[in-house]
Amino acid sequence: MILEESVLLVGAGGLGCGAALALAAAGLRHLVVVDDDVVEESNLHRQVLHKNAAVGMPKAQSLAATLAQRYPSVEVTQMQTRFDATSAARLLQGCAALVDASDNFRTKFLCNDAAVLARIPLVHAAVAGLRGQLLTVAAGGRPCYRCLFEDLPPPDAGVGPPAGPLGPVPGVLGALQGTEAMRFLRGAPAFVGRLLQYDAASLSMRLVRLRPNPHCAVCGTRPTILGLDPSAYSMQRSSP
Amino acid sequence: MSGLDPQAVGRYSRQIALPEVGSLGQARILAARIVLVVDGLVAETAARYLAGAGVCRFRSMARGSGLGDLAGVLAELNPDARVEAWPWPLEGTAWVSALEEQTVVLRVGFDDDAMVRAAVRVAVPVVAVRTDAASIDVLSLRRHGPCPHLCLDVPACLSNATESDPGISVLAGALAACEILDIVLRQAGPRARHLRLVLGPGEEPLAQDIPWAPECCACGGGASEARIPQQKLHD
Numbered sequence: 410m411i412l413e414e415s416v417l418l419v420g421a422g423g424l425g426c427g428a429a430l431a432l433a434a435a436g437l438r439h440l441v442v443v444d445d446d447v448v449e450e451s452n453l454h455r456q457v458l459h460k461n462a463a464v465g466m467p468k469a470q471s472l473a474a475t476l477a478q479r480y481p482s483v484e485v486t487q488m489q490t491r492f493d494a495t496s497a498a499r500l501l502q503g504c505a506a507l508v509d510a511s512d513n514f515r516t517k518f519l520c521n522d523a524a525v526l527a528r529i530p531l532v533h534a535a536v537a538g539l540r541g542q543l544l545t546v547a548a549g550g551r552p553c554y555r556c557l558f559e560d561l562p563p564p565d566a567g568v569g570p571p572a573g574p575l576g577p578v579p580g581v582l583g584a585l586q587g588t589e590a591m592r593f594l595r596g597a598p599a600f601v602g603r604l605l606q607y608d609a610a611s612l613s614m615r616l617v618r619l620r621p622n623p624h625c626a627v628c629g630t631r632p633t634i635l636g637l638d639p640s641a642y643s644m645q646r647s648s649p
Numbered sequence: 650m651s652g653l654d655p656q657a658v659g660r661y662s663r664q665i666a667l668p669e670v671g672s673l674g675q676a677r678i679l680a681a682r683i684v685l686v687v688d689g690l691v692a693e694t695a696a697r698y699l700a701g702a703g704v705c706r707f708r709s710m711a712r713g714s715g716l717g718d719l720a721g722v723l724a725e726l727n728p729d730a731r732v733e734a735w736p737w738p739l740e741g742t743a744w745v746s747a748l749e750e751q752t753v754v755l756r757v758g759f760d761d762d763a764m765v766r767a768a769v770r771v772a773v774p775v776v777a778v779r780t781d782a783a784s785i786d787v788l789s790l791r792r793h794g795p796c797p798h799l800c801l802d803v804p805a806c807l808s809n810a811t812e813s814d815p816g817i818s819v820l821a822g823a824l825a826a827c828e829i830l831d832i833v834l835r836q837a838g839p840r841a842r843h844l845r846l847v848l849g850p851g852e853e854p855l856a857q858d859i860p861w862a863p864e865c866c867a868c869g870g871g872a873s874e875a876r877i878p879q880q881k882l883h884d
């Protein structure tokens with residue numbers, strides 16, 4: 410069953426490869442993939458749409474080429490650019506859903522704010538080591554990613570040599586994102602307002618129910634994030 | 650990082666840096682032999698992720714249309730990946746030869762007593778996956794059982810699904826790859842276990858250990874003499 414709408418995929422890394430495979434398999438027609446990075450050798454263990462020979466190639470281009478080879482009916486638009494406050498609104502235009510497959514907190518908060526403001530559904534995921542999480546945010550939020558996490562973590566959080574994740578872990582979360590985005594567009598999402606936590610070491614998943622946060626800066630009763638104008642937009646709410 | 654060549658250290662550096670993997674774990678992944686007892690998108694996806702993570706040796710026992718050019722797909726991801734096509738075993742003793750010396754079996758669907766009994770007999774863990782339009786079951790069986798066919802009251806969810814959502818098959822393949830790597834890393838690990846995920850607004854995931862039944866005729870007290878049925882398998 411083909412779905413004619415467009416999905417915006419932010420990130421062509423581990424989550425992005427899993428999401429793209431699931432979206433294409435499930436019948437998505439148009440995928441827009443945004444990534445300004447290039448493929449590195451240490452990506453290959455988990456980013457399975459980047460071939461061994463793609464090291465040094467832009468990730469968006471590499472993902473688009475491999476996906477088109479496996480699923481010729483999917484039209485992939487590749488954008489070798491950064492999803493930031495300047496480009497977000499333009500990139501979201503015409504897309505029916507946003508899949509946040511980014512690998513950093515700044516982009517995750519921006520994806521959330523941009524999707525809530527544009528009233529476009531968002532499927533968030535994140536991975537670390539052998540664990541991952543997923544949350545679907547309905548158009549307009551309530552609840553949204555910021556209702557739960559509120560603000561960027563302190564800049565020294567999580568500093569250390571890059572480790573992990575175990576290769577297929579972002580594949581699980583990414584494929585869940587792709588499946589969930591398709592289910593959302595077909596009217597049957599599973600994780601709206603429910604944070605899914607996956608642990609590969611114990612082969613377990615659990616759900617945490619979220620409530621809308623009335624003090625949320627983007628979807629609360631008195632929002633302070635009202636637009637993405639780069640001169641006025643700051644994803645950081647508290648002073649550093 | 651002794652035992653791994655410099656190229657492997659570079660390619661798998663992020664996995665090796667995980668405390669759950671390390672250079673010993675990566676060496677186990679590189680040496681693993683995985684049997685794919687099925688064709689289709691679940692197996693293709695699992696094989697992609699396993700080859701990416703460092704698995705180099707696959708034995709494919711596909712029926713029907715088979716796995717297409719799986720060997721070609723995997724070689725583009727990981728030039729060291731090899732796929733050996735193996736004829737579909739028609740009876741129990743052929744299953745024993747097919748599974749001997751292998752590390753983990755991936756079975757998609759679950760209607761095959763002879764395969765499970767052979768795996769129990771040759772002590773090869775089995776990861777069995779079943780999907781349909783909105784749900785996934787992952788059963789992770791350890792060497793010498795328990796085998797869900799015989800130790801559990803086989804729930805209806807274990808029978809082969811007629812129709813699956815291809816997106817869910819991709820998800821199931823990635824989940825199976827994670828579980829296979831967990832078995833490889835922990836050399837079978839603690840307990841046989843089961844994850845059931847139903848995609849629906851009110852549904853809760855189920856994660857449970859699979860109990861072992863001492864009276865089980867395949868993996869119970871008489872397991873060393875496990876009977877290998879000679880009947881032809883249903884397709």
Ligand SMILES: [Zn+2]
Nearest residue numbers: 553556625628
């Ligand atoms: Zn909110």
